[in-house]
Amino acid sequence: MTVEQQPATEAPAAYLERYGQMLLIRLFETEMQRLFLKGEVHGTTHLCAGQEAVPVGVCSALEPDDYLAGTYRGHGHALAKGTDPRSLLAEMLGRATGVCGGRAGSMNVIDVAHGLVGCFGIVGGSIAAATGAAVTAKRQGRVAVAMFGDGATNQGYFHECLNFAKVLALPAVYVCENNFYGEFTPMLKVTGGGDITSRAAAYGIPAQTVDGNDVWAVREAALEAVQRARQGRGPTLLECQTYRHHGHSKADPAKYRPPEEVERWLARDPLNVAKARLAEQGIAEQEIAEVDDAIKARIEDAVQAALAAPYPDPAAENPTEFAP
Amino acid sequence: MSDTLEFRVAIRTAIVEEMERDESVVFFGEDIAAEQGGVFAVTPGIQEIFGAERVFDTPISELAITGAAFGAAVTGLRPIIEIMFGDFMGLSMDSLVNQSAKYWYLSGEQHAAPMVVRSAVGGGGRFGAIHSQTHATWFQGIPGLKIAFPSSPAEAKGLLKAAIRDDNPVIFLEHKRLYSIKGPPPQSAEEVIPLGRANVARPGRDLTIVSVGKGVPDALQAAAQLAENDGIEAEVVDLRTLRPLDLETVLESVARTNRLVAVEEGPATGGWASGLLGLVAEHGLHDLDDAWLLTTGELPIPYSPTLEDAFIPGAEAIASSVRERAGVASAR
Known part of the structure; x- marks a missing residue:
């Protein structure tokens, strides 16, 4: 199911940073779960706990001004790209201090200043957004990344845009977070050929299957894809195999997944994989504990700030339909 | 020019x-x-x-x-x-x-x-x-x-x-x-027409014909016929944009003419013309003596020339619709 682990290439401080970024996403999602049950998060939300290594590994290969388009399971995409947890959490809570002023919510976060083109509420939307961002990026020497799930590889967006990017040699990286379920349906049941990586071959696009629970494996693959894009050698598809710890959305207890499958994946929790790697690198437990404390404090601060922030006031809001 | x-x-x-x-x-x-x-x-x-x-x-x-x-x-x-x-x-x-x-x-x-x-x-x-x-x-x-x-x-x-x-x-x-x-070319090569402002393409006192796109030259042709043959002076409003919709210009025109026909190359149900008439009724009912739609039927557009020509409201259809509504027999 997974490829061999890639060699590590970072200094110890960077190892701790990757771990910390993943922990930030995990704790953010834990808080989202808690706040949803308290009625502070409205509507629905799609948690990415278990999948943290993919956006963190990918974004570690990007420059700050590169572009990323994420999905409705996008809290990790935004945080990995640099969105402030304070403004992201406030957005989830519909507060005026949210990154989009409370207008977007969980599924549609946009953070232009951090190169987050957007998170898209309809499966596959991120693929086109990143493809278009790559048209701009080509002029700028930048790269654009699309994050999407296994379900999106059955959308027209996937096939049209991979072909489009190939024939125009766009600096795009297509990152499939294959968590093996499209909503409630097993990927294999609805995916002709049963293999996502091999789909890229039809478009002459290089592709790789990656252990999506190993942040350094993701980073290694992303570095190669980003370099290819920046050198004008066109797009790459990365299939990062991973697993969500929660159901599809808040309405889904995910009872359709066999318990032994869930157990097997939980044993390969990306945070545990990372911790094992930190130990291999001889990083002291004390140092890890310090990161844990710092991240916990950061999330706690974000939660307190968001809960204290005002809701947007309909009477004071002065939205314009059009940009002036 | x-x-x-x-x-x-x-x-x-x-x-x-x-x-x-x-x-x-x-x-x-x-x-x-x-x-x-x-x-x-x-x-x-x-x-x-x-x-x-x-x-x-x-x-x-x-x-x-x-x-x-x-x-x-x-x-x-x-x-x-x-x-x-x-x-x-x-x-x-x-x-x-x-x-x-x-x-x-x-x-x-x-x-x-x-x-x-x-x-x-x-x-x-x-x-x-x-x-x-x-x-x-x-x-x-x-x-x-x-x-x-x-x-x-x-x-x-x-x-x-x-x-x-x-x-x-x-x-x-x-x-x-x-x-x-x-x-005719624009007055100046640099001319930019702001989006959201309708244009009175022909002034007139008796009724307002509002349309957009090809409906405007059709309406202008119909208005010329009506003026020449029937003594009816139609004002023609070119909406230019359907969103934003310049309701104000339409209301001002209706305030002068008191009669409005909206001509749309499309079905009446869910069309821009029916929406416009609704807005005029909401905001300008006091100015209205008459208002109606000239649209296509509620069908897909047919292929055969006889069917297609009958389906789309062109200049002739606009002129006859105005005459009929005004109770004027054709002068020809």
């Missing part, structure tokens, strides 16, 4: 002038860079001027073309795309309705999606049901989108220049029966 500007040339000139003016304008679509310059020969030679980085042909992938335009627009370019026939806009829907249109608002006004989506629309060309529709009303109810539908070569040039300069997504409709029409 003499009729020296062809509609398709006006479109091409607007694109070239705006690309010269602004480096961030790019242009792509199916066959647009090919030698002929698209199926309606509107854009020949533009790639030669600006190069393949700014002007390029794409695969036949309307979803990818529109989605790519959106992604490029929100990252700093100003794409013009061509979706060959308006009917193909069904494939572009998600990208336009869910992504481009909402970006400005949803992002908390961080950035908009400045892009222009050009398409050939309209019946009368014997193209059949799925190459003849006018897709404006599919999009009219979507906040964040602008919809421009020019009525003449000069209007096409001025409105397209405005659309390219606009920071919002603009759906730009080009009636295929207008491409070969010639008209």
